[in-house]
Amino acid sequence: xYKDTVYSAFNLLMHYPPPSGAGQHPQPQPPLxxxxxxxxxxxxxxxxxxxxxxxxxxxxxADMNQKQGVHRPLQTPDLSGFYSLTSGSMGQLPHxxxxxxxxxxxxxxxxxxxxxxxxxxxxxxxxxKQELQPYDRSLKTQAESKAEKExxxxxxxxxxxxxxxxxxxxxxxxxxxxxxxxSAAINQILGRRWHALSREEQAKYYELARKERQLHMQLxxxxxxxxxxxxxxxxxxxxxxxxxxxxxxxKKCRARFGLNQQTDWCGPCR
DNA sequence: GAACCTTTGAAGCAA
DNA sequence: TTGCTTCAAAGGTTC
Numbered sequence: 544x545y546k547d548t549v550y551s552a553f554n555l556l557m558h559y560p561p562p563s564g565a566g567q568h569p570q571p572q573p574p575l576x577x578x579x580x581x582x583x584x585x586x587x588x589x590x591x592x593x594x595x596x597x598x599x600x601x602x603x604x605a606d607m608n609q610k611q612g613v614h615r616p617l618q619t620p621d622l623s624g625f626y627s628l629t630s631g632s633m634g635q636l637p638h639x640x641x642x643x644x645x646x647x648x649x650x651x652x653x654x655x656x657x658x659x660x661x662x663x664x665x666x667x668x669x670x671x672k673q674e675l676q677p678y679d680r681s682l683k684t685q686a687e688s689k690a691e692k693e694x695x696x697x698x699x700x701x702x703x704x705x706x707x708x709x710x711x712x713x714x715x716x717x718x719x720x721x722x723x724x725x726s727a728a729i730n731q732i733l734g735r736r737w738h739a740l741s742r743e744e745q746a747k748y749y750e751l752a753r754k755e756r757q758l759h760m761q762l763x764x765x766x767x768x769x770x771x772x773x774x775x776x777x778x779x780x781x782x783x784x785x786x787x788x789x790x791x792x793x794k795k796c797r798a799r800f801g802l803n804q805q806t807d808w809c810g811p812c813r
Numbered sequence: 814g815a816a817c818c819t820t821t822g823a824a825g826c827a828a
Numbered sequence: 829t830t831g832c833t834t835c836a837a838a839g840g841t842t843c
Contacts, residue, residue: 706821730820
């Protein structure tokens with residue numbers, strides 16, 4: 544429910560027509576100071592992204608040029624002039640994820656100091672579900688409850704990359720068009736469509752992903768992708784590797800034939 | 814109930 | 829620097 548609402552808002556934003564200068568790039572802003580990037584989670588722009596982003600640097604949150612890597616108290620950045628839906632600056636953000644509407648960037652109680660009761664969608668219990676049922680703590684030993692407490696620490700999810708943002712937006716469309724439900728099949732189609740996109744279209748999603756990473760870094764300065772490593776149990780490591788050896792996907796094929804990440808589907812997979 | 818499948822990209826890590 | 833691994837989403841399938 545909440546998720547759908549947020550997602551709808553995101554879609555609305557994604558398709559929000561620029562009021563003036565339609566199709567133009569976002570308002571130029573001073574480029575980010577690369578030297579000031581934090582030591583962790585430094586946005587590694589893909590060649591494709593760099594190719595398209597540099598001529599048209601996009602707006603950066605106000606404190607993005609702050610000295611990063613220096614510990615700052617976790618707080619809600621003042622992005623009102625940039626991300627606020629009520630600021631009247633929507634026209635400047637034709638392809639910009641809104642701080643207030645993007646699913647994984649929605650502010651909530653996950654952000655200290657924020658009054659909203661809705662938890663940050665990027666923060667989820669390890670189970671991935673809401674913990675609704677209280678349990679009898681008296682039955683737990685101290686060690687058990689400590690371990691349980693540790694295990695129940697909310698997980699901060701990785702920010703979505705360009706393709707993931709594209710998938711989120713286009714999934715429903717593909718489901719409707721192809722009357723498919725299986726995500727594996729849908730993702731295959733989306734993968735092909737992703738490669739069929741023009742570079743300009745893709746650049747839009749790379750830009751969104753870059754903003755998402757920046758906001759994620761501001762929200763969780765100490766967070767690292769490493770934090771979530773090993774949280775998913777694997778049934779059989781050998782089986783997983785074996786499946787990776789299967790050249791049935793573009794990625795696998797590219798890896799096998801040493802093709803560039805940005806190349807299209809290779810012959811054997813077509 | 815939880816991992817798997819399937820996609821791309823970002824990030825971490827070992828060599 | 830390179831190459832491999834893991835995890836982000838999603839929902840049906842498999843274990």
